Each structure stands twice: as C-alpha cells, then as structure tokens.
Amino acid sequence: MNESALQAVGDASGQSQYLTFRLATEEYGIEILSVQEIKGWTGATPLPESPPYLLGVINLRGCVVPIVDLRKRFGLAQAEFGPTTVVIVARVDRPGGARIAGFVVDAVCEVYTVGDADRRPIPEAVTGQKEFVQGLATVEDKMIILLDIERLLTQAIVGAGGVAQAA
C-alpha cells in the first residue's frame, strides 16, 4: 500500500493502528499495515562496503532482505542482543516493486490505535535525527514516536553515502 492509500485509510477513519517497539528508553511506532512479520534474530550475512548499521542480509523465504540495526541507525548506545530482541520485517509497495527490510529493535510492545486528535508534530526546536519521524502521539499518557516507514525503507537502508536506488 502506498502512502496516499495509507493516507486515505487514515482520513476515512481519522485513525490508524501502529505497532510500537522499544529502542533504549523510547517507544516508537510504525504503521501496522506495513509490517509484514516479526521474527527472532538469527544472524545475517554481512555485506562488504556497507555502513555499520547495516548488519547484512538474510534469507526470508527466498528473498534477500537487508537488516538494519535501528539503534545504530539512530545513533543510540549499542546494546547486547537479548531474548526480546526481534527483527520487524516491514514492506512498502512502490511503483518499481515492493521493498522489504528488517529492523532490529529491543522489543515489541503494543498495538495502539492513534487518532488524529492524538497526533502532534515534532517541535521545531528539536534537532537531530528527525528525518524518519512522522510525528508524535500520546497514548495512555505515553509519548510514542511515529516513524515514517517509507523513508525508513529507502533512506535508512541505503544511507547517506550510498547509491540512490534507481527505482
């Protein structure tokens, strides 16, 4: 589903569902429609010449899927992979074909319904890694950072120094 379609779903109900996960002390959310599956961390084949946050590629039922360490990508402190560490496999359908990638996160938390009323833009004054942030939401008195999955799947993987994909 592309962005405009997602938007349409959002507009129609004013609400969309987010899967939230924990990275360090924060809770992040991504739109649940773009989550393909969640799987345990089993290691990846490292790629040469890749940025440090790209852990490598895995075989996902015959697909070669790159795996990104989101902690490293967001410049957070390194953590040991523990029993709750999971890979969230996300997918966006784009004109050139679907794009799939896995993101290593500390733990999966909840699924929340976020309505328009709960959304807030990121304060202007905030600097730093906010290119992947869609906005903030308050759910059950917690702040959830909503991520832009489309950007995550493209820029976050290819990275600043990499090749822009031709698609």
Place this chain on the structure above:
Amino acid sequence: MTLDLAQFHEAFFQESFEALDSMESALLALSAGGTADPETINTIFRVAHSIKGGAATFGFSRITTIAHTAETLLDQLRSNKRTVTPRIVDLLLGVVDVMRDMLASTQQGTRTVPVHLPTLIADLEAIIADNVGNGAVGSGGATNVDPSAGQPRPATPAAPAGGDVAGWKIRFVPGPQMLVHGNDPLRLLQELEALGPVTASVDAARLPPLADLDVEQCVLSWAVRLDAPATIDQVRQVFDWADGDCELEFEPILRPAPTSVATLVVPAPVAAQAETATASPVDGAAGAEATARHAAAPETSIRVSIDKIDELMNTVGELVITQSMLSQCATQLEGHTADELRGGLAQLERQMRALQESVMRVRMLPISFVFNRFPRMVRDLGQKLGKHIELKLIGEQTELDKTVLEKIGDPLVHLVRNSVDHGLESAEKRVAAGKNPTGTITLNAYHKGGNVTVEVSDDGGGLDRDKILRKARERGLVGADEELTDERVYNLIFAPGFSTADVVSDVSGRGVGMDVVRRNISELGGHIQVLSEPGQGTTVRVRLPLTLAILDGQLVRVGEETYVVPLVAIVETIQVKADRVSSIAGQAEVFRLRDDYLPIVRLYDLFGIEPRTTNLLEGLLMIVEADGRRVGLFVDDLLAQQQVVIKSLETNFRQVPGLAGATMLGDGHVALIIDVPGLIMSVEHGSHRAPLLAQAAAA
C-alpha cells in the same frame, strides 16, 4: 458492461511488431529468390492486411492508410498483375520501417509521423497507378480492395453448370443481442465462404461514436454477395444458428450471359472500411492474432507474461533451496525411517532438478529472434558500402534464455557491422586475391557444454596483426619491444577507443564498440574470443551462459562466510609457495604464476570480514579471469561446486560493488556471489577499498 479498447492495444502492438518481422523476412526472401512464391506474397499481404484491420479498429488512421496502400500494391502482385521488382521490394521494406516507427510512437503515445511518410505513400501510389493488367484495381487511396480476397479460398469453380442461380445476394442484419447470444457474424460469413467466393460490404451506419460503443452490441450489418450456385437451403443452413437473432434477406443472382470465372473473383470495389476484421472491435484484434500466428509457426502456443514465468522461477528456486535444506537435515538423522526419508529426498531432488529445467526451458527462445534482424541489416550495409555479401545463418533454433537473448542483440549487431565493414574486403580486392567477389558472413549458434556459443565469421582478409600491433604501440598499450602471442594481439581490438580503420565511417571505425561488446558479454557472464587467419577471415566466438537465473558456482570459505565464485571465471586454484610471493613497494602483493605476475586479492580484506588466517600459505589462491586479466583471490578453503539461483541485491537494497548478487545455501543462509570482472576492475584502479566506495558513490 462496456469494454475499454485500450486494453487490447498492447496485444495489437506486440502482434504487429511480430507480424512486421515476418513481413520483413518474407520480403527479403522475395528479393533473394527473384521469383515470387505466391505463399510468400500471401504472407506479406496477410501482415499488411491484419495491421490495417487492427489499426482501423483502434483508430490509428495513419497506420491504416499506409497499410492499405501497401496492401493495394501487394494485391496487384498477388493477382499477378505486376511482377516483383527490386524497387517494389525496397519500397515495401520502407513501409515495414515506417509502420514499425509509427507503431512504436503510437505505443508510446506520441503518434509522431515519420517525415518521409507522404513521399513513401506517393511512391507507392505512383507504382500502383502505373497500371498494368485489366484495370480492375483503381489508382489512389480511394479504392478499397476486398479484403476477403486475401484469404486463400477454395477454388470453387463457379461452374455455370447446374441451375440458373449463379449466386446469392444476402442482406444480413444481426440483431443487437447477437454477440451476447454467442453468435459471431464473422464466423457466419466465413462459413458462407465455404460455399464459394464471398464479397461482403459492411454497413456501419449504426456505428455509434467510439465513446458510446458497447462492444457487446452488434451494430453492423452486411450486404453479402455469394458467387456460387448454392441452393437456398444451403445458404439458409449457414444462418441456422443465428435464426431469430437477425434479419435475413436472400435474393438469387440469376446467371446472365456466360461470365468468366475471373470477373467473379476479381474483387469489386467495396464501400469504405468494408472489412470483416472490423466486424467487431474485439474480433479485429483476435483476427490479427490469428493471421499472424498462421504466418509465424504452426505450433500451438500461448502467450504468457514474463512476470508470471519469473514468479514461477522464483518459487521453483525456493523449492530447490528448501529441498536441499531438508536433505541436509536428513543427514543428521539415524535409523531405518531416516534411510527411507533420505531415499525419498534423493528422489525429490531429481524431480526438483527436472522441474527447474522445465521452467527454465519456458523462458528459452530460439536465437532466431536475434538473428532475424541481420538479413536486412547486412543487405542495407552491403548496399551502402557497395559490397556483395551473402549471409549464412546456422543454428537459428538454438535456444537460450530470454534475458540473455535481449542483451546479446546489440553486441552481435556490433560484431556483424564490424565484419561487414572491416572484415570483408571490397569486391575488387577480393577478385585480386582470387576470391569469390561475394563475401560471406556466417552467424553460427550452437550448444556446447552447458553454454551457447555464437560465432560471427567472415571470409575476409583477417585481422592485420602488424597494423594492430603498430597502433597499439602508438597508443602505448604495448611496449615497443614487447612480443605478444596472436591471441593477445587480437584481444587488443577490445581495448577502449582502439580502431585500426583509416577512415571513420558511420558504420564503424570510431573505436567505440568492441570494448562495449566485450563488457556487455562479460556482464552476461560470457566470454569472447577472436580467431583470425590472414587472407582467410576472422571469427569472433562468443560463449554465453544458457540463463542468467542460475549460475554454476564454486563455493569458497573466507573466515566465517561462504562466497560463490562463478565457475566460468575460475582458471585454477593453487597452493602458493612462499618464494613465489613478493610485494611491490611494500603494498601491492603479487605472486608468480609460471611466467606471469598476478596481483593477490585478500578477500577478507576487500570485504572487511574477520579472517581465519592471514597467512597466504594456510589458504588457497584461486586464479580468476575476466576481460583477459587475471588476479589471485586468497580464500581459506574450497567447498562444494553447485548450481545456485541468483538473487538480486537491488530488489531490497542496492548494487554492491564487487558482488553480482546473492544466493541461498542449503542451510538457509545467504551467500554472496562475487562479481569477478567488477572485482578485477576495482583492484586495477588501486588495490583497496577506497576505490570500491568511490565507485559506489559515482554509480
């Protein structure tokens, strides 16, 4: 329900392009043979006719016009009112080109009109008007030739014997629901044709504007003239099925004063757009397809989109991986049932291979798809350069993967152009050398050891070894006193910008080309080789993999990782001796292999992984070659040799320099496939990692 005609456009274009190809080869057969074989002319006519019908259906009026004009001329040829001349063949080839251009531009939605279209039509009309024969065919575009005359029909002798009825005039007005009820006016008319020659003119008065057209409604009606002494019952029987669904009127044509068969068969001019093909838009496309198929091959076939086949390939690839995963698991089991399991798995493996091969074969097409363009090209080039050339095609039915086929076209065009321009001498020189003034170019394709070999040979003067060497020395490619083997000299022609042509023509000689040819071929995982005999000719031999989806690979271990090296790139693997290794300026390492010094590439270093050992003596050196250059890859160990399914890294990531893709191993892990040409190139540009990154940024 209304149907959007646009959905048939793509099919129309595809069919038309294929039909034009067959028209072109038929025309070339005409020009070569001299005598006109009626079947060949019929083939050409059918193509022009079906394109005309299709184009009219979709409202591509300019294409209709040119196809129609060509058809008029072809009809004269077919009815022997005119003989085939080289001029006519040239003009009709021009028509093929123009139609191809127009179709292509229409397909892209631009609908540009080739500039020489009016002149071409004028030329055609001039020939048509330059009338011979009995004048039954008028001049100019106003006349429409009865299209049904295009179909080979049973030569019913309109024998004036038996009865007074010479034929029937039938008014056939299908009811609007006729198509819905499963009846097809076209089929009825065809059935009627079984009784004798049929001339039908359509009444399209009830045809609404295209926007309001409901294709399921039949709005056309026909005035049909059947020139056969059939009985009223015979004629009625044809329309039995449609009874009640249409209005029918029968009027017998009484036999007048004895008429000759000829006047009956000669098509009477019919009202505009009187085409059975336009009877219903859907039938138009289908009709075109049927005729094109008929012209192309008698085999039955279906048209499947390549995406579906790729999907099938992928699934089968995954199955192969799963199967080898299971086999690996089974080796760890013990006991009686485990034996049975292993037996079953072994059988499964054989069946998987068979399945994989069958699916692969679906993607295979005969190389004639590429070869077909050469007769025309060689003919035109020969005319331009004033050389007499005979082109021989051998092994046109050799099959290879569609993706390989698509990519091999341009390199082969280069090679053939080169042979025509540089390879073959002028007719005078050939006579002086005691050769046949007509030069021969041979394209030969054959299977050999899991590969396809394509050879482009000419019987020209051969490569001028001294001239190549002189030019190479001038350009500093070869040292002044360096002596080279023939093979290495001939390989110099692949160097970028290298040309021995004294004059740059628009055919070749600019020095771009051969290096591109070699690069394209090595990108395909192929190999190119030049053989030349002074005075006898030159042969360029291209070896290609059968498919790009699967690769014969050697698995190697480096540290904890497994990599796949394409078997085609591997020369040999050796254990290096300490006294053979030296380093240049303390940096680049080289080792001596017989008479050559080859650079050593430490894979763990290049790919930035944890090595098991850094000691060259504890591992192996795998000598790999690409573009005639060799390096030694330092690896820990050799593992199995196996066929691997190539997966692109680009799908979800991006291209990685030095890698050709990835594959799944039996244990489910991903192994990276090494891109040997890319790796050698990056090594040559400075042996370490910085250039790889720079390349990535530039790409």
